Amino acid sequence: MIDLSFTLNGAPVSQRVEDRTSLADLVREGHGLTGTHVGCEHGACGACTVLVDGEPARSCIVLAAMCEGRAVTTAEGLVDDPVMAELRRQFHDKHALQCGFCTPAMMISARDIIARHGAAAPATIRKELAGQICRCTGYAPIVAAIAAAGAALNPSSDAAAAAPHVAATAAGASDAS
Amino acid sequence: MRPAPFAFARPDGLADALSRLGADDDAMPIAGGQSLLVLLGLRLAGAETLVDVTRIPELCGAREADGAVVFGAATTHAMIEDGKVPDPSRGLMRRVAGRIAYRAVRNRGTIGGSLALSDPAADWCPVLIALGATYDIVSAGGARQVAAEDFADGAYSTVLEPGELIRSITVPVLQEGTRWGHAKHARKTGAFAESIAVVVKRPDGVRAALGATGSHAVLLPSVAEAVASGGDVAAAARADIAMADPDADAYRARCHLATILNAAREVCA
Numbered sequence: 002m003i004d005l006s007f008t009l010n011g012a013p014v015s016q017r018v019e020d021r022t023s024l025a026d027l028v029r030e031g032h033g034l035t036g037t038h039v040g041c042e043h044g045a046c047g048a049c050t051v052l053v054d055g056e057p058a059r060s061c062i063v064l065a066a067m068c069e070g071r072a073v074t075t076a077e078g079l080v081d082d083p084v085m086a087e088l089r090r091q092f093h094d095k096h097a098l099q100c101g102f103c104t105p106a107m108m109i110s111a112r113d114i115i116a117r118h119g120a121a122a123p124a125t126i127r128k129e130l131a132g133q134i135c136r137c138t139g140y141a142p143i144v145a146a147i148a149a150a151g152a153a154l155n156p157s158s159d160a161a162a163a164a165p166h167v168a169a170t171a172a173g174a175s176d177a178s
Numbered sequence: 179m180r181p182a183p184f185a186f187a188r189p190d191g192l193a194d195a196l197s198r199l200g201a202d203d204d205a206m207p208i209a210g211g212q213s214l215l216v217l218l219g220l221r222l223a224g225a226e227t228l229v230d231v232t233r234i235p236e237l238c239g240a241r242e243a244d245g246a247v248v249f250g251a252a253t254t255h256a257m258i259e260d261g262k263v264p265d266p267s268r269g270l271m272r273r274v275a276g277r278i279a280y281r282a283v284r285n286r287g288t289i290g291g292s293l294a295l296s297d298p299a300a301d302w303c304p305v306l307i308a309l310g311a312t313y314d315i316v317s318a319g320g321a322r323q324v325a326a327e328d329f330a331d332g333a334y335s336t337v338l339e340p341g342e343l344i345r346s347i348t349v350p351v352l353q354e355g356t357r358w359g360h361a362k363h364a365r366k367t368g369a370f371a372e373s374i375a376v377v378v379k380r381p382d383g384v385r386a387a388l389g390a391t392g393s394h395a396v397l398l399p400s401v402a403e404a405v406a407s408g409g410d411v412a413a414a415a416r417a418d419i420a421m422a423d424p425d426a427d428a429y430r431a432r433c434h435l436a437t438i439l440n441a442a443r444e445v446c447a
Binding site for chain 2: 003019020021023042043044047050053056057058059062063064066067069110113127128129131132133
């Protein structure tokens with residue numbers, strides 16, 4: 002067992018955990034935060050994605066003990082987040098979920114995509130979502146929902162919707178000198 | 179799926195980490211854990227003790243020094259992708275970092291951890307070989323420098339001895355007039371690569387490297403010579419592939435040929 006002090010959805014937590022306990026098991030079984038879904042348990046499906054210090058991480062391949070001093074945020078901790086509110090609205094409107102198993106982590110990843118890319122183009126969203134597996138929707142409505150949320154949250158960035166992807170391609174293809 | 183029990187150690191600095199790693203044959207360093215925790219969970223790897231190296235100051239961040247950038251081994255892929263550390267490579271390392279696995283993995287996975295695991299499909303190995311990087315390896319007994327091309331000696335196998343740890347990676351700054359090409363083939367975004375080729379053309383010479391072979395990443399001497407002299411890159415690539423990945427089936431060999439030609443084309447564009 003090892004001592005662990007961290008912040009969980011804004012609240013300080015100090016406890017002892019078994020050294021091998023994953024962050025996913027800690028939040029689900031230790032704290033009842035079942036919005037974090039455990040699918041593959043080896044970092045392939047993305048369903049357990051949470052935020053560690055604001056950055057997406059796969060909680061099934063993060064040890065709870067690694068989170069000493071960190072701020073962990075699960076889907077439950079983002080209820081009042083304005084980007085998540087827009088994503089919820091768009092996921093509902095575009096029918097971007099069926100069974101819902103992938104949805105909390107899909108939305109956490111979508112929030113990060115919007116944070117880094119703004120009103121991202123569908124091609125960028127598809128590339129960025131490659132690590133989040135959905136077995137129901139075929140992804141099209143999820144991509145549409147994220148694109149709509151990104152556009153709604155970045156109203157003056159029609160050009161930005163296409164530019165990040167085009168700019169990245171152009172930079173990548175340019176010479177190195 | 180749970181790993182077998184282990185002790186998680188939070189060392190008090192580099193000396194403490196090295197002493198723990200040196201004293202216990204069943205102790206392993208862990209950084210982001212994005213591969214190791216999977217291997218432990220699947221019980222393909224085992225450790226009595228995991229020594230967390232992510233909070234050791236010498237392993238964190240990157241600094242410019244003497245015409246090179248020195249990356250702490252615990253620098254994450256995302257830090258490189260986002261340009262939060264200096265880039266010696268005129269954009270090559272940022273592109274490579276941004277194509278490793280998925281963002282959630284890049285936020286935690288580290289350059290040193292990737293090198294130490296030496297997965298045959300790892301992205302950094304061929305890139306750092308082509309860039310002429312050197313690795314600073316430390317143990318309780320001292321330090322040594324190893325050239326990138328001399329570091330791995332097989333799939334999941336390196337020259338690291340028990341008790342040794344990669345402290346930093348030194349990448350020379352590419353001079354004015356240097357060009358690079360990089361091509362990676364994978365079935366889908368973020369999947370393990372089926373071939374990775376990198377060509378760096380400096381004013382004073384060319385280095386080319388191939389990754390995602392059946393073993394470890396290697397230099398491609400014939401391709402480098404062909405790019406430097408304007409020769410037949412395809413013929414050179416076929417010769418080098420036969421040497422670099424002798425067990426490649428027809429599909430894999432064609433993947434290698436395609437990535438080498440694309441990387442060479444980008445250099446010469």
